[in-house]
Amino acid sequence: MTGGVVFDPLLPWPLIATLGLVALIGVTLALWRGLSGWALRALAAIALLGALAGPVYRVEDRKPLSDIVVMVEDASASQNLSDRPAQMQAAAEALAAEIEARPHTELRRVTVPDGAGDEGTRLLETLAEALAEEPQGRIAGIIALSDGRVHDIDRAPPLPAPLHLLLTGRESDWDRRLIVTNAPAFAIIGEPVILTLRVEDSGAVPQTANIAPLEISVDGGAAQRFEIPTGRDIDLPLTLPHGGRNVIQFTVPEAEGEITARNNTALVQINGVRDRLRVLLVSGEPHAGGRIWRNLLKSDSSVDLVHFTILRPPDKQDGVPVDELSLIAFPTRELFLEKIDDFDLIIFDRYKRRGILPASYLENVANYVRQGGAVLVAAGPDFASADSIWRSPLGAILPAEPSARVIEQPYHPALTDLGQRHPVTADLQGEENWGSWLRQIEIETTSGDVLMQGVEDRPLLILDRVEQGRVALLASDQAWLWNRGFEGGGPQLDLLRRLAHWMMKEPELEEETLWAEATGQRMRIVRRSLGDEVGAVTVTRPDGKTLDLALEQVAPGRFEALYDGPEIGLYRLQEGDQKTVIGLGPAAPREFEQTIATGEVMEPLIAPTRGGILRLEEGLPRLREVRAGRPAAGRGWIGLTPRDAYETRDVRQTPLLPAWAMLLLAAGLITGGWLREGRR
Template sequence: MNGNLVQQISFTWDPLLPDLLWVPSALVAMAILALSLRASVGLPAWKRGLLVGLRALAFALLAVILAGPSTLRTEGREVRDPYVVLIDGSRSMAVEDQEGTRSGAVARWLARHEGSFRTLAEEYDLRFFVAGDELAPLALDQAIPRDALSGSIPTNGQGTDLGAALFGLSDALGGTRPASVLLVSDGADRAALGRAFSDSGAEGVEQLSAGLKFPVSTWMVGDEDGPRDLAITNLTVPPFGFVRRPLSLQLEVTSRGLPQRTHVATLRSNGEVVATTELHFDEDGRSAVDFEVKPDEMGFHTYDVSIPTPEGDAIPANNQAEVTVKVIRDRTRILQVTSRPSWDVKFLRRLLKTDPNIDLVSFFILRNSERGGQLARMGNLSLIAFPYEELFTQDLEGFDLVIFQNFWFGSFTHYPDTEFVRNIRDYVSRGGAFLMIGGDNSFGEANYGSSPLAEVMPTQIPDAASITQPFRAVLSEAGQRHPVTRLVREGDRNLGRWEDLPLLHGWNPLGAPQEGGVVLATAGAGGPPIAAVRTAGKGRTMAFATDTTWRWAMAGTEGPGAGQDHALFWRNAIRWLIKDAEEKQVQLVLDRENYQLGDPMQVMVRVLREDYSPWANAQVVGRVALLGGGDATPIEGVTDADGQLTVLLPSTAQGTVVVEVDVPDVPAPFGHAEARASISDRQGEFLDARVRPGLLKALSEATGGKVLGGRDPDPRLAATGGGNSVLAVDRKVESLWNRWWLLVVLVLPLGAEWATRRRMGLP
């Protein structure tokens, strides 16, 4: 019976010499024997053999004594060896292909063999485990008959990982190694063991399972022909897409065991049908199609593809797939208007025109209405007709940035400009960007200080004439950190770079900063502002009160950025104005846009101040929730010294999740950031739920187990060993090398050799 006190005696070795001395000792013994053989030259062969043999026998007996012969006396309790029935609890076991689900077939098998299992329980420590996401023990009375008869073997494991389950058995048994394991599975393993079999066959399984020190017998459940199934096996998108540019979604579908007919796949975005296409399958049951869409705005776009479930489809869950793609701006659309050509206009236009990421629309007015007389008042005098009514009404929203470079509406018309200027103001408030560059037709010279446009400008605009004298642009304290004026990242080097810039000539007077306005540079140290920026409503504006920055682009000027600083400065300005992602005050980044259910989501929030220095200790609050509603997971924390907060969140629900964060200290809407991701419940074994008998067979052969065949095998066939072992409570080692009789045995061959040599007259 289990628990009887027993005593076992076994023979063991306890060497008297360290391992390193065995080889040298053997070499010394061989040398002595060789010398003995050489010293007996001239004697008859039988005498030489007798002498050398006696000495060799003595060395052999000495080696046995030095090996430390001992007896191991073990006292303990007799226990039954564990016999483990390991049942696959992954989701593929819920597939219907064998008169019901595979897990149902296991439950019925358990019920039919109740008697066999109770017999095994008398001889072994019978254990049942379900291998899902974790090893879950199942008592005998739980497995039989209740769960078995009701067919309720759990199948909620996200994926099959037989290797992890087998290697975890010893820990689940409290450190005891099982004597026998019967693995009941469909073999649909896509984890390490399955990959090893796919890559290297039985040899790969043997290498991976070498650490298992117990036999694993297997019984496969499921139909080898596989379930009848229509499955979306792959839906891929590029890493990102572009606004108003074609985006390709590649769909791959397989059909197994179903009548070959045409199916229809439907693509949806935010619940609305975007496209449909027919699926035609080849001889292998495969179909591949491409969907093409054109996202019309930046941000995260989620696309869903679904196929109606045909009759007889065993796995309807794989007939739908969802992906999320981040859509970014392809090319920045900029409208540049100026009252007349100039060096400053030429250099900025050339910079914008040669940038492949910019789509530039530029207009020049060659003569103003006063200089052109009646002819100018009768028509447009730009290089092409200036469609100002369309540009500043219906077309305005199509631009990311509007630039007035030394521009005045009176340059080409006497019609009131109030409506057009008001439209630009409203365009900025709704999220547009506006840049005004100085000159004799700009700022106060053009009376913009009394126009609706003044409401969104960074500074007040006094009604004052331009100042014509050279000056050096000097960064303000905010300008030393702001991304617009960051020619190099290091603060000291950036300040030195600005000090080396060529002088500028002339500026338009600017007034005091308006609410939210930030002065970036002044005309000389402590002088009047010449560059300022502002966040106005949902948009941004910038004032740069001189038209001589072209001097920064001239070759031959001095300084480390000679000839480059003009382009760096204006590119920085444009990126900030159009709210490039890297220039937002609150930035939210996910480590990817598509997750598998259960994968951790890494959410990184970065917060910057108005001058774009890191905002340490900023309070961040937010939430993660499924698109369309549901329970939300809160996000809360404080940024570190670098203005960053990183949070790891579980992906616990399938579908599209929206991550939102708010920083209360940053004014709306710039204190808000949002991202989106798709969480899929699609598993590899659901994409291909066919059984893998070859994998199970290889596992049994590699571990010395048996392959049980048929649909109703006897579980007793997988039992190995006697069923009992001893759980030691006391062990005692007794040495034999110090016994007197063993020393006598060692002396006998030495004495016999001495006596023989004397009789032969040898020394």
């Protein structure tokens, strides 16, 4: 029970003050004029003003409230390093027991989990949410058990009490970190691209740790090893091995005594693009579809096209002097001997042996294919003749032989069962509405995959691999009818472009391949195969654990599965002999960018509250009570500020000056003053 005098005015205080000023002026005037009743008038004014002020005696029934201490326990990923979990657990339990044993004190324990995605440690957001649920007037202190590596210092709430940071970890800790400071998103295949790396040591670094080994692997392949200095940027030239996505992993092996190796790996994903695709197009006799290939290849800005049309073969004798012709000689030696390796693709469009290319040159083309080149033959009636290029050294690499029959009748090109699965033809739409072709060369398949068929299901389009190279044979010269819209036309542009890109080994058109597409922490695993079934994909997580994931067929030749990666890092995928890698987020999460415990990050927040930063390895600090505004931490101790908060249960008020009594008193004093002045 507590009591005291308080005021409950009948009028607003400004009005009471105005009346008091008027009364003071009146009493002063009476005194100046020498009126003998001025003192009684002054007492009457005081009595009236006192009555208006309403003094009461208030008695409160109060219940003391306990102080609240908030203890924030950092359970983020970086707190799992070394012996920090045991260190923090022991300190938290000891502090909790001591705080709960203090009289009139309650403890609120708050745990800080890992931030969603790669947000890092959100300690201050968690603290703000905890403080919002408690009365600010009862908070006696805030104790944070953490390594100090918080990532939301800009979200700090107003602190009603001293904040103390008890650091986990040890002063002898040291860590090595690999950083990629510069990496392009795209690079040209075959040309070096410069990546900038840095190996950075922090903490109590050993004096001998000034050179670090570096391992580099592409798409999970064999690693190359180098020695690089620490503490400075290193420019590293790298040449991409193939087009499409190249996943490059840089790893620094874990050093002795290092606190963690989670930040010793960096992932870089670079898309490999070709600078210019060089294509050689050799056309035989001019025909209606002769410009189809030229227009197709010239429409692609990434293609350099060299096109020769043989308009005047050697056997043509028309009597016109050579020096009067505007034609140029076919540079056979330069193209087929000296510079053949400069081309990514050679196309023979209705070409036949005419004495221009000797057998040795065509043998060189066959060797060019075997060593990784590509040849496409668009066959016309010449392919079925005695001068067919099949009857040359090129016949050894072609996937079919002609029967010498040319079929002249309308037919609808159609996809075979294999063609519906092959990436070159699988996505061609509207097969039932395709227009007719009018000519097909009868051939007998000797190797390769038949993707399209024509008259009476005879082979129309065949793709084949010859050692390291690729060969395609189109047994018709009527594809141009689709381009002209004959009977509704067809996907001529898509077909020929995909065909050319498959021959130039574009990764997205491979028949047997495995890849993954990432969206956040979810990946879509895609397996393309010409087979009817595929096995389960083995997913190897960054921590080394594996998982077998079944694939579901979503389209002919395409199998997919969705997988949510539980952590950030490099995932390895394998199904049969198909392998790939994919990175989810950075290889080193934000939690492991800086791992050495420090109070520097939170010091600007702690200093204004006069709290302290102490290391747990030096011992558990003692708890003291300190007054508000005084230093709240010292060597081996931290302070709590008692709040003396209470809850008011009941209030009773007794007026000290009843209005009627004060009114009678004031009337009597005024009357007395008047009488005294009248006697005078």
